[in-house]
Amino acid sequence: MAEELPREPHEQQPAPPKRPPTSVDVARRAGVSQATVSYVLNNTAGGRVSEETQARVRAAAAELGYTAHAMARSLRSGQSTTILFPQLSLPTGPMITRFYEGLAVRLGALGYTFIYHVDSQAQGLEAARVWASLRPVGLLVEAARISPEAIALLRTAGTRAIIVLSESPSELAPTLLNNDSDVGACAADYLLGAGYRQLAVIVPREANIMGLGLERLSGMERVALPRGVAVERVDMGFDEADAAQLAERWKRGPRPSAVFAYNDEYAMLLMRALLDAGLAIPQDIAIVGADNLPLGSLLRPRLTSVHKGDVAGIDVTADTFHALIQGAQIDIPPIRLLQPEIVVRESA
Amino acid sequence: MAEELPREPHEQQPAPPKRPPTSVDVARRAGVSQATVSYVLNNTAGGRVSEETQARVRAAAAELGYTAHAMARSLRSGQSTTILFPQLSLPTGPMITRFYEGLAVRLGALGYTFIYHVDSQAQGLEAARVWASLRPVGLLVEAARISPEAIALLRTAGTRAIIVLSESPSELAPTLLNNDSDVGACAADYLLGAGYRQLAVIVPREANIMGLGLERLSGMERVALPRGVAVERVDMGFDEADAAQLAERWKRGPRPSAVFAYNDEYAMLLMRALLDAGLAIPQDIAIVGADNLPLGSLLRPRLTSVHKGDVAGIDVTADTFHALIQGAQIDIPPIRLLQPEIVVRESA
CATH class of the missing domain: 3.40.50.2300 (Response regulator)
Known part of the structure; x- marks a missing residue:
């Protein structure tokens, strides 16, 4: 059974004072005007306030535990x-x-x-x-x-x-x-330069990132279409069964020569499925990820990735x-x- | 050369008014007291304020573009x-x-x-x-x-x-x-139950997470020591060369039968190095990660991991x-x- 005796309050949670001290309180304690307090505590006193008064204001502020209020000025x-x-x-x-x-x-x-x-x-x-x-x-x-x-x-x-x-x-x-479309453009630019001509891009099925995937597709198309290369849109969820089905389809039928796999995690998922299906990377199909996560260099083959650069x-x-x-x-x-x-x- | 002609300001960046409207302004416009404004806008009017006055206060607030000030009350x-x-x-x-x-x-x-x-x-x-x-x-x-x-x-x-x-x-x-030590305790409890008796734990060399690693070590020891099993501390950075050196050492000399690898990313790094060194997982050495990241089920062998549960x-x-x-x-x-x-x- 739980103890039902009254407990002492936590020692470190005393009741707070009614309201925090304001610059008016500091002024009253130091015997100066509120404007003087403001000059002193904002270091804008210049020659207007004597050293002695400044010291009195600072002492009063310290004694009261006065702190500035970031939003107070916005009220005025x-x-x-x-x-x-x-x-x-x-x-x-x-x-x-x-x-x-x-x-x-x-x-x-x-x-x-x-x-x-x-x-x-x-x-x-x-x-x-x-x-x-x-x-x-x-x-x-x-x-x-x-x-x-x-x-x-x-x-x-x-x-x-x-x-x-x-x-x-x-x-x-x-x-x-x-400008996420530039991530796709970067991938397409590299793949075309490396000689790949059958390009595909993974667009995640997940609603919260599908839009980003479509941006990256549009960036790939911006680079590839003027060079006479189409980009196949391939929808895939972050799901092993979905990836396995795609790998099986590409094993049996026509497949792209290179895929921009949305990001490094989707690339890892897709590579796993392609390798399990017996396809060789990059010989049968090349893969590019994005984000340049540390895991990319742990994969075999090591993952080529679009790094988003210093911000x-x-x-x-x-x-x-x-x-x-x-x-x-x-x-x-x-x-x-x-x-x-x-x-x-x-x-x- | 850049154009040096003066430019029009951005249309959507007009100069703001001098100060935001306050409840005093609303009171003045509605011809009521500030207390009445407070009752009405905080929905605490009860029977004290007529419907007509309430409507007048709300209209005045809307006309002025009045919004509450989350910190204003703290000033008072x-x-x-x-x-x-x-x-x-x-x-x-x-x-x-x-x-x-x-x-x-x-x-x-x-x-x-x-x-x-x-x-x-x-x-x-x-x-x-x-x-x-x-x-x-x-x-x-x-x-x-x-x-x-x-x-x-x-x-x-x-x-x-x-x-x-x-x-x-x-x-x-x-x-x-x-309570990160409980993550280590969970890993040790599972490994001991599965019959492993030579336990090791990876403590990251990175200063910002070394403390967490030591917490997890202490949790493992809390469970293992009373059962007569020691836990070897193994320092490793998130670095392929460091992991390869460790794998080589364990290949040649005595090695633990099971390692709690700090988290799934360190587990992935360590597994890669152990497999590259020709050790079999879990036969030569078993690995447990933490965080239960999606990548865990993409690894071969699939990664056993401590899931931190619903928060x-x-x-x-x-x-x-x-x-x-x-x-x-x-x-x-x-x-x-x-x-x-x-x-x-x-x-x-």
Whole structure:
């Protein structure tokens, strides 16, 4: 039986004070005006405040446990230092993580606080109300999750800079181009240069990434069609039975000479099925993956893969936020997120 | 040469208004008191405000583009609805992502906004000042990144609930146990039951995950030592040359009968090296991974792996936050994050 005796509260969870100390409290304790507190604590006192008064203000702030309130200023002036990044609706791979971690560092150096709102599905006006309640001065959001009405609402709430993430340049705001089609273009360019002429591309059946797969197909076609080469679309789920069926079909009937397999994990799945069916890689069929995961060099044959390059857009994105927040009136061309390049190993 | 003509500003980036509308503005426009606006917009009017006045307040809010300010209340009362999760210093795998996404949904249902501060390195008082400036009512943070002084500072700033993530129960605050040792215990329990008696464990050489590897070693020892079985610690980096050297050593000299290989990726690396060296899996040496990644069933032999189970602690963590914020005086036992279980395939 569980003990039902009353328990002492956790020692480290005392009741908090009624409200956090404000600059008004600091001013009262130090016997100065609120403006003086503001000058001192923001290091903008210049010659206006004596050393002794400055020391008194700092001591009062320390005694009260005063900390700045990042959003407090936005109540008065519409200005905050928070830049908000609602969680992406796409599955986030290592590339996008590297991107937003790099962006956080760069924005931090410019004086901003970069936060991530954990909710991958919210969109439209309802989402905008939640985002606006956090009073961000900047917002980086997928284009499909925002509307002109949502943008107007955010601007009224003080958001000065909005950058949208999109597959193509957006009408809504400056665009960070998730140029995944360039990943397909890179694969096609390599395969055509290596002499392959029967090209296919795996498009995942999974609803949440099928769109990315179609982008990569479109990039392959952009490169291949002008050179008189068609690209066969092959739908495949991340499923061993689906891959085995495809391998069997290619063993018995006509097959492409090279396949861009969407990414390294799909490439690993497909290679497994092709090898189990008795096909040789790359002799019977060449395979290219994407993402350049460490596992690629552990496969036999070692996997040729499109590496998404160092994330190109970090500094430009951070600087664009800063310029827009500062009120720059600039025309901003789309920023390209990816710089794909081929890593050639053995599979193609 | 670049065009140097002045450009028109981007159409969607008009200058924002000086400050966002507040409830005072709404009150003025509707000709009512600020308290009335608060009752109406928070749906707490009850019978106190006529339908007609309520309609007038709502119309005024809509005309002004008023949105709530999540942090505004914290300026007055010390109460916000934001729960902050500073980015982990550990690399985040699929398990922790599933955890914090699930926690966001659950906290959202309880009326909180869950945000993630993108900065994996900040710690101590300096970090606490940044976190406090976001005025969270709740904070979920690694124990190593916080101190009693930082907790005091956060409490003064209005943070009512702090939960720390730690490998062992913390003195600082209620603990969400990142019980990784249980992953090792699960692997050892399975291997001993299957009759293996010469056990080894891979500890990654990489500084950022070596600690996790040592936790898993300690879990194996917790299970194996009382049964008279020692566990050999084997250091290996995620590096093909390192793995090949290890395989060669085990081919020539004494070797364990079973290895817990830290996780599925290290298992894949080690299996590749052992197979290349001519050792048979599991006959010469059995391998267990962890994480139960899809790639495990693509390996030959198929990989036996410790699955970290459905994330157990989500609901308990959310409910604990809510209880602490509501002021509950409770003694909170450590919450276990992981529920590991073995997925048996062919490699062990």
